[in-house]
Amino acid sequence: MVAIIRARGDRSIRDYIDPERGTVSRELYVNPDIFEQEMEQIFQRCWLFLGHESQIPNPGDFIISRMGTEEVIVVRDRKDNQIRAFLNSCRHRGMKVVRYDQGNALIFTCPFHAWTYDTTGRLVGAGFQHSPEAYCGTLPKEQWGLAEVAQFKNFYGSLWATWDPKAPSFEEYLGPFTESLRHCLQASDGTDAGLDMFTPFQRHRLPTNWKVPGFTSVTDLTHTAMTHRSAAAARLHQDRGSKGGRDRARQATPFPMSKYAIGDHNLGHGGMCTLYHQNGVPEYEEEWYEAGVDDYFREATARKAELLADKIMAPHGWGGGHFAIFPSVMVDSWRLRWWQPHSVGVVERWTLSGVDKTAPKHVRDAVRHYSERFNGPVGFFESDDMENWNYVFPASQGARARKLDYYFANGKGLGKYNDRLPGVVFNGSYTEEAQRARFSRWLAFMEAASWDDLYPVNKAADHRIW
């Protein structure tokens, strides 16, 4: 599985990355054979993000999510209230069973020949199942349930799954990012599983390769400086209201912290990172335009400060910057965003924005409006990103353009390990360390025959290539 057919001279996959020069061949972004191999080698094995439990609060609630190019039904069972995930493909002849994006169901009935499945995926009926001239009651229903994911995890409200029964536990997969993800899923008062996600959520379909946003844009502070200069001019970035940005009240004593770009080359995760050097939380800063919202968050922050009085806050999240979970999820304190590959040149970006579960209406509304200002009909912050992502692909895929390489050497060789997050390389905020870590892991997945070759199942594996 390591060579790529129909690529230039049938190169080995390793040839496409030059760690010495710090370059990545554009073929990795535009070659359909490589894309197919990614779906098999990466998306069939990795833990993938499916959604959030608050999207399906009631028994029988379901959403359609995706794992790689395939749809999955994520459903809360009517009896045991457990959430499970199944491939959205009828076991009879492969019809797409569920055609709604979300809803509440007693059973999922296939429109083709009426095989029907309950909310645990069990086959519970088929057209003419009892007819003496058809199935004669002999259909072995217990063997023909919907294909269920091999492992499923509800991690503080966020839902994850893998098709690979041999994948490590979700926490092992996250490694030193476990506490940070948990932190991002907390309410602003520091209590667990504290978020409600706004529905329906935002989706954008983009004509580009999934790695353009998924690998290249999480932790790319140099693009923030350039691409988002327009948003800075309109005071949208880090400015939720009238008093944000530069007008914020200066704190008397700044909270001690340091900022980095980080990457775990063995796990592939990484992004912006803030390490805090003191217990507790930074003092709350007024930032909301809407009346009463600052009061709510100030009180919540005070409660969080009590909870963390003897504890250093987890890195990233909550003002500490966003980070990526390999292969294609971005997380921070107010959104979970992931990139769904459809084909080599088409990706969908899904964004779930959240608010404290217990927040009153005026706070929910303010937070929702803020996320809409980012990329809703009246937003533009992320439209600026999408413009880049849209044009990268066509400008890279031509017969001439694809023979070139991309430059990923910004900050190469400057990174250092840090005991605070073992195994993670820390580098300057404006470097491309996180992006290089993603490619170290990408290569490991593309070459590995199974999880036995991959960290952390194989603890001895060292995937860092640069």
Place this chain on the structure above:
Amino acid sequence: MTEPKKYVLSGPHGALTFMSLPEGTKITTIYGGAGEITANPGDGAYVLVRFTEHQDPAVVGTEEFVFFNEVREATE
């Protein structure tokens, strides 16, 4: 005493009527089963029936999804 209402499940409105058969509707099947609707998923294909009589005695007292084509009669 008035006759219990019999639902018309054939003809142009049969499928729509089937889709909204309420809980409690009495059902007989073409295989000699009888029972009562406990839930209607509204998909037009199935109703969930608790059986009091069934060709397979093991099903009596339990629920099974019944395909529209297997329903002989539905009465209020």
